[in-house]
Amino acid sequence: MPSSPSHPHVAVVAFPFSSHAPKLLAVARALATAAPSATFSFLSTADSLARLPATAVVPAGNNNLRFVEVPTDGDQEETCPVWRRMEMFVEAAEGGGLRRAMEAAGDAAGGVAVSCVVGDAFMSMAAEVGVPWVAVWTGGPCALLAHIVGDAIRKDICDDDDLHGASGDELLTSYPGLGSYRVRDLPFGGGGVGGDMHRVMTMLLGRVARRLPRAATAVAINAFPGLFPPDAAVLRHPAVGAFVTHSGWGAVLEAMSGGVPMACRPFFGDQHMNARAVARLWCFGMAFDDDNDGGGKPSMMTRGRVAEAVASLLAGEEEGARMMRARARELQAMVVSAFEPDGGSTKNLHKFVEIVCARRV
Structure with missing residues (x-):
């Protein structure tokens, strides 16, 4: 044939x-x-x-x-x-x-x-x-890279079971493209799925x-x-001012497209890398599992913490909140430009x- x-x-x-x-x-x-x-x-x-x-x-x-x-x-x-x-x-x-x-x-x-x-x-x-x-x-490109070099990372740093152990907060500076991520952000290992x-x-x-x-x-x-799902239009509505999400890659793209700052609660897979990127690389949101308090202790997701985070993203006057909202608008403009003819x-x-x-x- x-x-x-x-x-x-x-x-x-x-x-x-x-x-x-x-x-x-x-x-x-x-x-x-x-x-x-x-x-x-x-x-x-x-x-x-x-x-x-x-x-x-x-x-x-x-x-x-x-x-x-x-x-x-x-x-x-x-x-x-x-x-x-x-x-x-x-x-x-x-x-x-x-x-x-x-x-x-x-x-x-x-x-x-x-x-x-x-x-x-x-x-x-x-x-x-x-x-x-x-x-x-x-998914996101950094997660793919992590999988491709995963065997080298495991050999060099840890086994899957040790991702959240003593070396969990070490940065992956020895791996080009992954230097801003921590060991515990890697998309393999337990992470709640076993x-x-x-x-x-x-x-x-x-x-x-x-x-x-x-x-x-x-x-x-x-x-x-044309690859964004129909529900991405919801985040482009002017009444939407914050997005609380598990930080899957699709959710990150939708938030960028809508110019909406994010509050991330990752669970497994590449979600931890995505949340880290949102909070520390692109700076248009925060992550509940990140050490946002400056003391190295992850910020737990509680009802009070969610209310605090959403209020800050929506209308907080502190410098960090204003910068997140401004950065979300900048990223939205970049998406619009990228999708021009x-x-x-x-x-x-x-x-x-x-x-x-x-x-x-």
Whole structure:
């Protein structure tokens, strides 16, 4: 089933859990709109596709975008724990399920085989299917970097179980790009998530760290025009003056887009790095787990502390609060500029399209 070199066929492959599929669908729609002469197939499980909003599954104006099911093995019922469903899905995809789905996509496209895979980074088995793989990382860039150099960090500094121990407050100054983060900010280790889910996530992220540097043609971070979720518009309403959040990467981008200062309570994964960046690098918010009191003791999240933080972000007259609000407005202006027709994010999207639609012999 040969591919037509003049007619690119791009498979956008979702990781069908949590919020990953809607984010990858936004990527697929943005690419399909930007490259109307190319064919795009959105690959995910039947259950994942069924959970997408009806308006998303039938995208208006994207006649070059179709949907293809990725097969799953085993019991995928709701009674099956999420960690086990994730594990079974990855096993099935690694065992040929992704390749079969790509063949089905080619058949549905009139015999035009897939020429490039745009895949969620968690779908790193896409590196083995024989066509260029552009990985989409749905988190922040520093968290991705931490995972890629994670083995070196563990060897040099600590084991996963020691992230919150004696070395937890040490800065990662030996690692370029991570010098403003502490050991306890790292996106691996316990962090409140343990057991089977921790084991499965460690397995997935370990494969990303090994495969991405050697096999990915490019890596895309989810910060392109049109990729923000509809609820991001809420933060752009003039009545919104503060955002209390777990500091997931999507929440950080939404706050920047809305020009709203943040109060962060991270729980696990990359949320600690994001909260640290909000409070100490970009300076448009505060983190409840940070040593904001100046004495090295984390600020605990209590009802009183939340009320105090929100009041300060909304209308506090202290210098720090005024600076956070001003910085949030500055970042919003930078986002607006980046999304202009000649802005950096728009140019990156155009480069993204060029890469995935490149003619290959």
